[in-house]
Amino acid sequence: MKIFNLVVKQIVNETKDSYTIVFETPKEQFNYKSGQFITLILKINGSEVRRSYSLSSSPGIDNYPSVCIKIISKGVVSNYLKSNLKPGDSLQAIEPMGNFFFDPKSSAQQHIVLIGAGSGITPLFSIAKSVLQFEPNSKVSLFYGNRLKEDIIYFNQFEDLAKKYGSRFQVVHSLTKPENNWTGFTGRINESAIIKLIESISPIKFKECQYYICGPNGLAEEATKALDLLGVGKANIHKESYGHDKNEVAAASVVAASTLANGKSRVKIIDGKKIHEFEVDPKHTILETAIKLDINLPYSCQAGMCTACMGKCTTGKVHMENADGLTDNEIKQGYVLTCIGHPASAEIVIEL
Numbered sequence: 001m002k003i004f005n006l007v008v009k010q011i012v013n014e015t016k017d018s019y020t021i022v023f024e025t026p027k028e029q030f031n032y033k034s035g036q037f038i039t040l041i042l043k044i045n046g047s048e049v050r051r052s053y054s055l056s057s058s059p060g061i062d063n064y065p066s067v068c069i070k071i072i073s074k075g076v077v078s079n080y081l082k083s084n085l086k087p088g089d090s091l092q093a094i095e096p097m098g099n100f101f102f103d104p105k106s107s108a109q110q111h112i113v114l115i116g117a118g119s120g121i122t123p124l125f126s127i128a129k130s131v132l133q134f135e136p137n138s139k140v141s142l143f144y145g146n147r148l149k150e151d152i153i154y155f156n157q158f159e160d161l162a163k164k165y166g167s168r169f170q171v172v173h174s175l176t177k178p179e180n181n182w183t184g185f186t187g188r189i190n191e192s193a194i195i196k197l198i199e200s201i202s203p204i205k206f207k208e209c210q211y212y213i214c215g216p217n218g219l220a221e222e223a224t225k226a227l228d229l230l231g232v233g234k235a236n237i238h239k240e241s242y243g244h245d246k247n248e249v250a251a252a253s254v255v256a257a258s259t260l261a262n263g264k265s266r267v268k269i270i271d272g273k274k275i276h277e278f279e280v281d282p283k284h285t286i287l288e289t290a291i292k293l294d295i296n297l298p299y300s301c302q303a304g305m306c307t308a309c310m311g312k313c314t315t316g317k318v319h320m321e322n323a324d325g326l327t328d329n330e331i332k333q334g335y336v337l338t339c340i341g342h343p344a345s346a347e348i349v350i351e352l
């Protein structure tokens with residue numbers, strides 16, 4: 001994995017609890033696709049922490065790479081950066097990664113539907129700009145959910161895109177706590193709302209659209225259920241999830257499994273010539289436990305999105321919180337992601 005030193009050019013407040021970090025053009029070649037993310041590596045109170053952030057800038061359109069961060073209550077990194085970061089500072093970042101991206105083709109003529117909530121808008125903003133700029137015959141519909149109108153990130157930028165591109169760009173906001181004078185959609189963007197929103201676009205051939213979905217707290221699951229009901233094929237659905245409550249996800253992911261007498265599993269990780277052996281409580285992921293024990297394993301997003309932590313399970317069983325980050329073929333061959341992998345047998349061997 002390549003590590004960049006990104007120098008902060010500017011910090012822009014987007015809403016009362018979100019801010020954009022604009023970086024200087026990196027000295028080394030910095031290639032990315034709309035929708036991909038970088039992972040920041042920070043030292044906070046003596047400990048290393050890593051957090052991923054989607055690039056809100058678009059390659060070939062925006063001169064400087066940027067990310068937009070929403071402040072999470074008691075969140076370590078989102079608050080630390082807001083309080084401490086200033087122009088001129090340098091941040092370490094793992095190279096852009098992720099399979100949730102859009103590659104424009106100038107001759108394409110397609111309808112891209114973007115579904116997002118909260119901070120999940122950042123990769124969708126990048127994708128919208130790329131489609132509109134580089135695919136002159138394609139159009140974009142965006143559904144964006146927030147609590148209040150003042151929480152809407154990029155509200156003015158979306159208005160500008162609508163003015164610039166006319167009928168090629170449509171944005172529909174939905175608010176869960178609308179002010180009295182709000183005349184738009186209301187309520188959470190859940191399964192039934194998504195169906196209603198898609199059916200409200202005219203004209204739309206919804207089985208032919210490409211869907212890009214990003215947001216916290218189960219948005220991707222709700223959207224997938226809605227698109228399944230509409231008969232949209234899997235190949236047309238692209239999704240990224242972040243911002244789950246990790247404790248809830250982990251608790252739901254523990255499966256009944258045979259363990260050692262102490263309720264844990266013995267995990268052996270073979271990383272080239274290095275061998276790491278440690279015990280893992282099935283309530284925790286293998287990577288989480290390794291980090292706590294100061295065992296140096298490869299990782300980036302910690303959310304099953306980038307495959308930096310992938311290994312082949314050659315003995316025993318690993319239960320993954322979701323299988324979105326691996327192909328069916330990789331799963332069949334026994335590959336697992338340690339960042340979302342919980343032990344599901346007493347003895348486990350993983351080869352990186």
Ligand SMILES: Cc1cc2nc3c(=O)[nH]c(=O)nc-3n(C[C@H](O)[C@H](O)[C@H](O)COP(=O)(O)OP(=O)(O)OC[C@H]3O[C@@H](n4cnc5c(N)ncnc54)[C@H](O)[C@@H]3O)c2cc1C
Nearest residue numbers: 052053054069070075076077078119122242243245246303
């Ligand atoms: C691929 C990827 C791309 C991402 N892109 C972005 C982005 O563009 N912008 C952005 O703001 N964030 C993004 N995130 C989320 C980001 O990586 C951090 O998780 C987020 O900033 C919170 O980090 P923190 O250290 O402030 O909070 P932590 O200290 O990690 O978390 C504090 C508590 O809040 C919970 N939590 C964390 N995030 C959320 C959330 N969103 N909603 C509710 N509870 C939460 C945690 O489970 C924990 O209980 C992305 C994540 C991934 C995996």
Ligand code: FES
Nearest residue numbers: 300302306307339
């Ligand atoms: S660290 Fe990204 S998939 Fe595991």
